[in-house]
Amino acid sequence: MSSFCHLPKELVEEIMSWVPADSLMRFKRVSKSWYAVIYGLVNDSSFVAKHLGNAKKMSSSSLIFTHFCPHVDHNGIECNGDMFSLVTVLNADRDDDRIFSVSAELNLPPPWQDGHNRLGRWQMANHCDGIICLVQDPRTMLVCNPVLRECKLLPSTNYAQNVGYFLPSAMGFGYDSIAKQYKIVAIWTRVTVRAEIHTLGTDSWREFILPQDMDIAGFLHKDALYQGGVCYWVVQDFEDIVKILCFDISNEEFYVARFPCLQDIKFRVVGLGISVWNDYVALSVSSRDYDRDTRPLFIDVFVMVDQSGGHKGAASWRKQFSIGPIVIVDFVSTLSIIQNNEFLMQCSDKRLVSCNLRTQKLREVIVDDVDRLRHWACFYEKSLVSVKSR
Template sequence: MALFYNLPDDVADNIFLHLPADSLVRFKCVSKSWYALLCSLIKDPVFVAKNLQNFKNRSSSSLLISRLTECDERRFSVLTPLVYNTDNDGICSLIEDLNFPLCGDGRNRSYDWWAGIHCDGIICLLKSNDGFASEVLVCNPALQEFKLVPGSMTNKSFTSGGMGFGYDCRTNNYKLVRIVHNDRRRVKAEVHILGTNSWRRLNVAQGIRVQDQSRYLHLKGVCYWLVMIEASGECKVLCFNVSGEMFYFIPFPDSEMDYASFFVWNDSFALFLCNQERENPDLASYEMWVMTEYDDIVKGACPWTKHLVIGPLKRTKKFSYSGQPLDGFPIPEQFCKRDELLFRNDGRLLSYNLHSQKLRDIGVAGWNHDVRIRFYVKSLVSVKARENTA
């Protein structure tokens, strides 16, 4: 690289590989030579993949947060918790607001849109219309690339149950999957390959209902939802293999629960079962279970290993205002570091350290309305380039 006269090329390459995606895009404005160099790097699939992996491997992560303000405006932000001293309460957060086209542009009310899903720096915003995700906006904020996905072929008598978005390593492309159901307990599923102009129907089990789109994640080419089997009331994890386009179930651990959620922890699937104590309803405990690798489950291994128990933690509100499970208790949201679990409680965000067992306020408050939190990593993965490869 002639731009760096006294710097070996491999050192310069390594520096660029560890710079955030949006910084690389911004540095194109330095000069014509920087513009040419960075454009070539951003279009290089090998560089893009290495840059993405570097940020995925970091011990700390950013979070994509969608929330409603008191004025019913939808806000999208990237939150990065910074832990600078684990021995005391040394913790703070950086918040960066994101702006998307179509959201609050006059013909679209911003609160109709919400950040549903994310994979490799690509965010899918879902527009809700009478319970149906009528529009999907796929975007990469770091590259300022946006694309509306073609409409679904499912009629509006069905309501959206679950939406997933993941990477297909076989085709080097990304897929959207939608699960819908109607009042007659009929379930449909369909898949859309990014860059194409249509959806395709999939086979899916009947008699299931996705419980909550906010309790969804994608990990290692598999999408996961919490579902209820309507005939028995039993809760299970519904899994979708993005490459094989196959659905399958994994049963819950044999443990009592009032609330369940799951996150990515240490590159593994972590299930949290939250249980309010019957003897003292002002206390609740949180069991953390780690899923066994799928290949081992197929061979007969137990699907879950109990990793730890958090709590009991105290209820912070003495009255019920929503009728929801664990009302008034901290609710686990996401891991922001491998040992820091983010809780939301009474509009505030708290961080719980798995080792010190300390629960600390990270200085974010006033987030009471329709808050959704996702893991997020900035990347150079192009949305528009998929149109040429699908």
């Protein structure tokens, strides 16, 4: 087992393409021959793409949460920043009374700028293909791959250079399958709506002119959902009408999609969440019946269905699930749909609770040291995609 010499190259590549990215990187330490083989594979773009495809097929539900870092750096200066915990759900597909998970530190390489560690409080987090895009302040944005221990600071946006102190109102991060490039979009809604786009591997941002009829007053979710080449945000216009703002990564085109009709929602809406269900964009609407002593929670899940022959913005919605009443008094927010139709929610005491969309069974997700978790950042899948070559 210490050498691959007796195996055909194609077989070695096939086997390695199914090995988790972090395990593959650890295997480099086995021997010099293993190091040489794995080093060659990790630097082969076709293998990296194949490995990513396989990882998505067998991906477990892993979520990144932030927690406070009390440590000091080598100069004795307190970090006062955020660290990240990776929580991986293990048995959501089993009929147990509880769902178990594994927690691990997600050791992001600290960004350095002007000789200083730029570790701080992260305000936004987006994920695509194992790469995390983080925003700390208007001048500190970065992309990183924790598996490869790679971190790359992004150039300042034109808006940050001119104004300097306003964070973007929203961010999106995704993959352009035509140009085979990763792109980041930043949107500001102060005074006028403006956007800038950055392509990884370049050294600047490009200003983007939004359509004049793009009526956006604010974002209900500042981090985009990326699915199928499009970034999605839930927004409000100046008449408080809720819409879905979309950005096509490849065509670099903004458009607005219809919002599902909520006329049959009987109770007060207390939360909106956007996620993915079976490759569909899914919108979850949480409502409470405040006329009952238990204030039960109801959740309706709509999926976006394109019935327009591909015409952007004309997609329709179908109600896929209606669950409730759920008696969960300390509910704070819905997070997302995870494996096997489990709907994840967070309580005020940081506990995670899951409700099965089909059986409506409520289960607690057991997380080690759950008290220290601050905020859910994003989903995460481990990959070998490098940020240095982009």
